Amino acid sequence: MKSIRKMSLMLLVMAFILAACGSSSGSNNKAGEEVTNKDEKVKLSIWHNFAGDDLRAKTVRGLIEKFAQDNPNIELDAQAIPPDGYRQRLSTVAAGNELPDLFFVYAGSHSTELYKAGLLQPITEVVDANPEWKDNFLPGAFDPYTFEPDKIYTAPIGMSATSILYYNTSLFEKYSVKVPTTWDELMTAVKVFNENKITPIALGNKAPWVAQSTIIGSLADRVTGTEWFKSASAQKGAKFTDPEFIEALGYFKQLVDNKAFQEGANSIDNTQAEQYFIQGNAAMMVSGAWTLTNLAASSSEEQMKVVDVTVLPSIPGGKGDPNTISGGAGGGMALSKRSEGAVKEAALKLIYAVSGPEAQKAIAESNSMVMYDTEIDQAKVSSLYYKAFNLVKKTNITPVYDAYLSAEAGEVINNGLQEIMVGGTPESVAKKLQDAQARSITP
Template structure:
């Protein structure tokens, strides 16, 4: 080969390589800065707004509106059912591969992610907008605060335990709406005699019985202070007699045939369908179920549905006018975000949980942890009933917001076993061992 031609070819190759290197360097800088070559920022967003209830539809619409109003920001949104989202988040957390923004639960999950150095604090963003920060109800930010840093704000208020009941079925069969535990058992017995499911339950995904029913029953008996001490393993144990009594009370409902056959084989959606079809007199579910009722229940069921709480239990140490729950989920922001991507993430966080976002959520028949008034003339009557009920109801901790991940799983599985005839003392020991092990780490 001609030497000068060889040198010419070699210089061309070197030039191409250098050009590629320079382009790669520019691309790397852009990626680090957050914007792509087209100037657009891409954010991955994981959420649990997958249903057709008013809340889910409203939140998806907010994402769509944000995308339309911010053409320079591309949202790669993915919806997962709540239990699937929890599992997947903990899986990617273990691998340090978090999405950019994600629906996150307060208390235990937030603390675990902070401990894993996975979250971005948002103190600076809140301080920039004091009208936003100061609009939350007292204590609303506590579940997202760790060592003085705030990692999210609630987008809703999530009481997890109400009895939704079909007043027409109660009247038809001469049943009193229960105000005591004995009256609840009497209602269960009467509906069974009349061939009506007393309480629809769908515990296939195993969190339902714990979140909607057991957490409140347990607080009625043990009181909140005992539970928090047991969580901290500081002067209380899940093998204490009061906790075993709480397990026994839930089992008492199961033994009384309060729930339909096969309750561990259907999920929350199917559970609600039993109620919608008029086959069940009651369903115990969280405040989030109201948006589902308003959107999907037939008129003959919706128009006869009213709301109350699990009745007090005689001799219990807990307050009677309470429901288990949390202040609501928030959007977690990955710690890896910097530059333009971080700015875009904070814009989306504010759009979903700022004053306008909170108003949109309230308008979707969903309670919020924000100090804004409900226009009762525009709200569904059932939501007005829930909204006014909450004025006289205190929220106590739902178990899966305070227990460790390991203890939550053991508790959920244990309650499935309990309702199938399992030994309360043996189940209590498993929960104690799981929580003690987690605290010791």
């Protein structure tokens, strides 16, 4: 009996030990699961087109790499795709609803099409969570990416400024020419430089978007005003055959007829025109912010020191604001509709990392324009970029034509400007443009 009681006691103790072990083992497993969940990496994919060797591309890639280093719990799959094939590749995966979590989009028709297809979701929460960041963007920065009231779909990480008037100060001083602020002063400058065998304005319009993007959008806006152009683009209350637009094309024809551009401007490209200008063969050039980056990479500081920047001159009786440059928000990172939970949180964090205040400053200091009010270290940029950066900060932005026109109409105005340069008429080009845009609007 005594031995039975002893055995029963031993069994009871063993039962308690086993129960305790079981309990302990269960507790450890649970804790282990929690650690595993906590340490589990969030997989985040991002596509962008900053694949080149220019300073801007290197800067953006550096920001993405730093984000990956600072967030080891995020497994980042970042793909840098060359710009020439980027849009097509993105369209291909979009058609199969297989977009990455984050991807670079362009302002205008590109982001609008993705939104209308229901492939995007707003990033408003990260913008509203950082009001000081939001408030330092320049006016209009979010306009191309606000598709519903109070819903923002992208934060731009660059700026498109397309109609900066570059001029060679040494040539203006040598021939005692006033930097033009009015159309008459511009035509006087054209006359004086031609008389001295200096090309007045360098232009490389082999790819026909150049004259449209750099000259006609800004020039026409001074004649018609911005609201007229938006109405004509929407085909509501205005048409491209209206007298004011024909007048605007007439001013472009004046430049052609007075030999403002070098011979064969339709047969050289924009890069060749930049080199023609920086080498002192032309007194002026109307070009975009991309020229700042190109010249910083290909020209000496001595060459750039004699170049200054301003806006196109005013037009007599014009309805538009003369203190403007055509352009707008550059591209930014968009958030896929499919991203949710921890992936969405990681994506929003990365958006801030590549477009927040520190990122905007870094991109600006890579000699690239940003649509953000930031201070930059003058020693880190070219002298020419610093001048342009401060010009753009105090200048209003007007639309670039091909950002609003249909693809067909954009091609028509591009080719039409080439036609005017070889003898075509403003009336003929205006009618072709009106017909093309009307076809794109009519259901």
